[in-house]
Amino acid sequence: MMKLYGHWRSQAAMRVRIALALKGTAHEEVSIDILGGGQFDPAYLALNPEAVVPTLDDGAGPPLVQSLAILEWLEEMHPMPPLLPPEARGRARVRALALICAADAHPLVVPSARARLAAQFGADEAAIVAWSMHWMTRGLQAVEGHLARDAVAGGWCHGDAPTIADICLYSLYAGYEQRGGRLDGMPNLARVVALCEADPRFAAAHPLRQPGAPRPG
Amino acid sequence: MMKLYGHWRSQAAMRVRIALALKGTAHEEVSIDILGGGQFDPAYLALNPEAVVPTLDDGAGPPLVQSLAILEWLEEMHPMPPLLPPEARGRARVRALALICAADAHPLVVPSARARLAAQFGADEAAIVAWSMHWMTRGLQAVEGHLARDAVAGGWCHGDAPTIADICLYSLYAGYEQRGGRLDGMPNLARVVALCEADPRFAAAHPLRQPGAPRPG
Numbered sequence: 001m002m003k004l005y006g007h008w009r010s011q012a013a014m015r016v017r018i019a020l021a022l023k024g025t026a027h028e029e030v031s032i033d034i035l036g037g038g039q040f041d042p043a044y045l046a047l048n049p050e051a052v053v054p055t056l057d058d059g060a061g062p063p064l065v066q067s068l069a070i071l072e073w074l075e076e077m078h079p080m081p082p083l084l085p086p087e088a089r090g091r092a093r094v095r096a097l098a099l100i101c102a103a104d105a106h107p108l109v110v111p112s113a114r115a116r117l118a119a120q121f122g123a124d125e126a127a128i129v130a131w132s133m134h135w136m137t138r139g140l141q142a143v144e145g146h147l148a149r150d151a152v153a154g155g156w157c158h159g160d161a162p163t164i165a166d167i168c169l170y171s172l173y174a175g176y177e178q179r180g181g182r183l184d185g186m187p188n189l190a191r192v193v194a195l196c197e198a199d200p201r202f203a204a205a206h207p208l209r210q211p212g213a214p215r216p217g
Numbered sequence: 218m219m220k221l222y223g224h225w226r227s228q229a230a231m232r233v234r235i236a237l238a239l240k241g242t243a244h245e246e247v248s249i250d251i252l253g254g255g256q257f258d259p260a261y262l263a264l265n266p267e268a269v270v271p272t273l274d275d276g277a278g279p280p281l282v283q284s285l286a287i288l289e290w291l292e293e294m295h296p297m298p299p300l301l302p303p304e305a306r307g308r309a310r311v312r313a314l315a316l317i318c319a320a321d322a323h324p325l326v327v328p329s330a331r332a333r334l335a336a337q338f339g340a341d342e343a344a345i346v347a348w349s350m351h352w353m354t355r356g357l358q359a360v361e362g363h364l365a366r367d368a369v370a371g372g373w374c375h376g377d378a379p380t381i382a383d384i385c386l387y388s389l390y391a392g393y394e395q396r397g398g399r400l401d402g403m404p405n406l407a408r409v410v411a412l413c414e415a416d417p418r419f420a421a422a423h424p425l426r427q428p429g430a431p432r433p434g
């Protein structure tokens with residue numbers, strides 16, 4: 001069985017978790033304590049020299065790293081149901097929306113970035129939350145701008161079935177929502193997020209539903 | 218002819234410039250003044266709602282955005298010469314190396330991130346350079362870690378021909394080098410960068426060889 005090394009709060013691990021559920025691929029998840037430095041353990045560094053999550057180990061070769069590369073690999077190994085549209089221009093659009101979330105917004109708010117703000121600039125928790133909300137809001141607004149400009153039939157980001165764009169958008173939204181963010185003024189995102197929340201394959205991957213997450217109440 | 222909206226210093230535009238050269242695809246480049254706010258001009262926002270470079274307009278549909286999505290699109294539309302290896306696991310490795318550079322390191326050092334450090338934390342130029350070098354060094358060391366662990370025959374990141382991994386690595390290195398970075402202790406990267414520098418399709422895409430770049434003193 002495939003082994004996913006992740007962490008309950010990681011947006012990047014969440015992406016892989018959703019994709020595995022959409023593909024119907026069984027896996028077990030191993031939690032790496034990324035807030036406590038577990039990613040620097042030599043055993044984990046041997047799997048992931050960058051010291052980040054996620055890592056996906058299928059036992060058939062070097063472990064797979066980088067969530068978007070893992071999603072593309074899953075798409076190639078398990079083509080059904082497709083997570084990319086059939087035509088090249090549609091795939092370019094979906095990949096671009098995914099990258100706005102996963103490459104332009106999320107890297108600014110990962111634990112190592114937050115830690116560096118504290119270490120280099122003495123940023124306190126409130127300043128770090130403000131920084132994080134700035135980048136997540138900016139990424140979400142950019143996706144909203146694309147969805148508003150290029151209307152595509154169907155409620156998801158690109159048509160009537162989820163793609164890697166929805167996976168990355170919902171994962172970014174999860175981080176935004178945890179810090180109190182709302183989708184006011186972003187009606188297209190609100191529509192997509194509602195579809196994600198209603199889909200058990202997305203909902204079950206939510207950070208607050210993973211082992212180790214704080215319990216409500 | 219395809220039109221590439223870029224900027225001399227942009228690592229992301231540089232990636233597309235190299236890929237177009239490797240594919241032998243003619244294009245003209247339009248410079249967007251990203252240091253002076255040109256990306257917020259309404260005419261450019263209509264092309265790129267995220268207000269970033271690059272944008273590639275082929276005149277046959279909505280403009281293409283996000284450098285890695287553009288590289289995948291170019292690979293699909295112009296398969297030769299290939300910029301991804303033929304087997305799924307090799308493609309996953311190449312995409313992961315590309316993402317370490319383009320998604321984990323570069324977004325921390327883009328103009329909007331540097332401007333935010335100044336605005337929110339009062340960071341001066343020296344502090345911003347230190348921040349930028351921290352993230353670029355970390356990204357380059359992560360790629361070095363992968364190349365050192367998984368030896369692949371051939372001098373490039375993945376075999377004996379360039380891939381999107383080399384494109385993203387050389388673009389990240391260009392930013393690192395401009396700020397005085399050296400590849401001491403990273404012998405695998407030094408080998409790949411030497412191949413890039415010796416290849417006119419890479420070398421001609423270098424920031425300092427674009428219109429608008431500062432002339433050597």
